[in-house]
Structures are given as C-alpha cells and as structure tokens.
Amino acid sequence: MIRALVMTHGEIGAQLVRVVEMIMGPIAGLTALSNGNKAATELQDDVKAWLDKSEDDAGEIILIDDYGGSCASAAVIACGEVENRTIIAGVNLAMLLGYVTWRDSEDQAELAAKVLNKGREAITIVGGR
Amino acid sequence: MPIILARIDDRFIHGQVTVGWSRQLRPDRIILADNAIAADTWQSRVYASSVPPEIQVSIESVARAAADLLNTATLDERVLLLTGGVGEMNELVHMGAPIAKVNVGGLHFSAGKKEMLPFVFVDAADLKALLRLLDAGLELSAQQVPGGREYLLDRERLLAMEAAL
Numbered sequence: 001m002i003r004a005l006v007m008t009h010g011e012i013g014a015q016l017v018r019v020v021e022m023i024m025g026p027i028a029g030l031t032a033l034s035n036g037n038k039a040a041t042e043l044q045d046d047v048k049a050w051l052d053k054s055e056d057d058a059g060e061i062i063l064i065d066d067y068g069g070s071c072a073s074a075a076v077i078a079c080g081e082v083e084n085r086t087i088i089a090g091v092n093l094a095m096l097l098g099y100v101t102w103r104d105s106e107d108q109a110e111l112a113a114k115v116l117n118k119g120r121e122a123i124t125i126v127g128g129r
Numbered sequence: 130m131p132i133i134l135a136r137i138d139d140r141f142i143h144g145q146v147t148v149g150w151s152r153q154l155r156p157d158r159i160i161l162a163d164n165a166i167a168a169d170t171w172q173s174r175v176y177a178s179s180v181p182p183e184i185q186v187s188i189e190s191v192a193r194a195a196a197d198l199l200n201t202a203t204l205d206e207r208v209l210l211l212t213g214g215v216g217e218m219n220e221l222v223h224m225g226a227p228i229a230k231v232n233v234g235g236l237h238f239s240a241g242k243k244e245m246l247p248f249v250f251v252d253a254a255d256l257k258a259l260l261r262l263l264d265a266g267l268e269l270s271a272q273q274v275p276g277g278r279e280y281l282l283d284r285e286r287l288l289a290m291e292a293a294l
Contacts, residue, residue, distance in 0.1 A: 069144040
C-alpha cells in the first residue's frame with residue numbers, strides 16, 4: 001500500500017485527515033503529523049519512524065502544508081534521496097481525496113503526479129468578480 | 130556585521146525566522162552557526178533553500194561564523210544570527226562575536242528537559258549556559274515571534290528554574 005503522511009503546522013493535518021475520513025470512512029495508511037512543540041531533530045525522527053513502519057516497498061507520499069518551514073526541512077532531511085518517496089507542498093482536501101481514490105490503481109510515481117495535479121486544479125476561482 | 134537578532138531556535142531556519150522575524154527586521158543575511166549542519170551538504174542545502182531569495186544565507190561552523198561576524202569588510206550587512214542551542218551561542222560570545230542581546234525563540238521538549246515557558250524547555254546544562262550568557266553581560270529574553278509576548282530571562286528566573294529541576 002502506498003502510504004501518505006500529512007505533515008503540517010498545528011492541527012491542519014489532523015483535521016484534514018479527519019475530514020477525509022468523514023467523507024470516505026477510515027483510511028489505513030493515511031496519517032497526520034504535527035510539528036507542534038518539536039525541535040527539528042525530533043520532527044526528523046518522527047518522519048523516520050513513520051517511514052520505517054512500511055510493510056512493503058510500494059512507496060510513500062508526504063504532503064506538507066508549506067515549503068520553507070520546519071515540516072518541509074524535516075521531511076526532506078528524513079527521506080533523503082530515495083526512490084518511491086515524494087514530498088509535495090501545498091496539501092489540500094482535493095489532493096487527499098484523490099490520493100485515497102487512486103492509490104490502489106497507480107504506482108507511486110504516477111499517484112504522486114496525479115495528486116500534485118489534482119491539488120493544482122483544485123485551486124481555482126469559483127465565483128465572485 | 131551588525132547583528133539585528135541573535136536567536137536560539139532548535140528548529141533552525143523555519144517559518145518563524147524566514148517569515149515572522151525577517152519581514153519585521155529585513156535582514157540582509159541569515160547566518161546559521163551549527164557544526165553538524167555545516168558539515169552536512171544535504172542538510173545545508175535543505176535549510177538554505179528555505180530562505181527567501183532576497184536574503185543571503187550562510188550556514189557555517191560556529192568558529193567560522195564567529196570570524197565572519199567580526200569581519201569589518203561587511204559592516205553594512207544586517208545579520209540575523211541563529212544557533213540551535215544555548216551552547217553554540219555561548220561559544221560565539223566567547224569567541225568575541227559582537228552579540229549584546231539574545232532571543233530564546235524555541236527550545237522544544239525532549240527527554241530530561243522541563244518547561245520554563247510553553248516554547249522553552251531546559252535542563253541543567255541549558256540553564257548553566259544561559260547563566261553564562263548573563264555573566265558575559267548579555268541581555269536575555271524569550272520571544273517566539275514579533276509582537277508576541279517577550280519574557281525577560283533574568284538571573285532570578287533562571288535560578289528559580291534551576292531550583293525547580
């Protein structure tokens with residue numbers, strides 16, 4: 001199973017996962033991680049611990065809220081340059097719904113590309129002038 | 130190099146620094162003084178890439194940073210100085226870096242540390258190092274972000290915390 005970690009400032013990630021599960025039911029392999037009250041090294045260790053829980057080599061996607069913060073740095077440092085791991089910034093609800101929808105039918109690289117594209121498409125003006 | 134903020138923050142370069150303080154203080158350069166990160170090309174690149182393009186960034190060993198801070202050729206450059214712990218800031222001060230005031234911006238919880246403030250967790254070694262900064266004549270305060278509450282870290286507060294460990 002291609003797992004996903006939603007890694008954010010505060011409780012953004014936990015709430016996003018909660019809403020996804022409200023819509024689609026419980027999702028194994030989808031986890032939230034907050035940077036709350038953690039030093040850089042501890043946050044890196046949390047990501048490594050999550051990576052180590054992998055039960056197969058299907059790969060992982062880490063979705064962070066914003067590039068340039070503690071989440072991004074910790075995710076990039078913890079992952080290193082390894083195949084089948086992608087870190088994407090700018091997580092939104094549409095990306096997570098897409099991840100759940102497609103994760104059993106795509107390989108990791110294709111899934112990451114589709115999730116990224118979905119997130120971009122989801123940011124759009126829908127009304128007003 | 131005039132140091133406009135000398136900050137101790139165990140998240141190193143992150144949003145509170147690059148967005149919060151940098152928008153307020155407009156530094157020309159961020160110097161991160163950390164031996165482990167400076168020796169690691171991959172980590173240095175990750176942290177350097179988190180800095181907005183209008184700000185220069187140097188990730189250096191503590192000794193190199195101390196020398197750079199004393200370099201009179203760059204007197205017009207406004208520097209935001211960062212260390213990950215109290216020990217590194219102490220080393221910089223004792224190597225002669227021109228630091229008058231230290232901002233404790235974040236020392237997060239880890240095993241063996243106790244809460245002094247919601248964003249400052251310390252052990253006996255941290256307190257000893259903070260007291261050494263006071264002994265060197267520096268002013269110490271804790272503040273996470275601009276406009277946030279600033280807590281003066283005076284001798285009385287540090288000694289009270291030491292007694293409570």
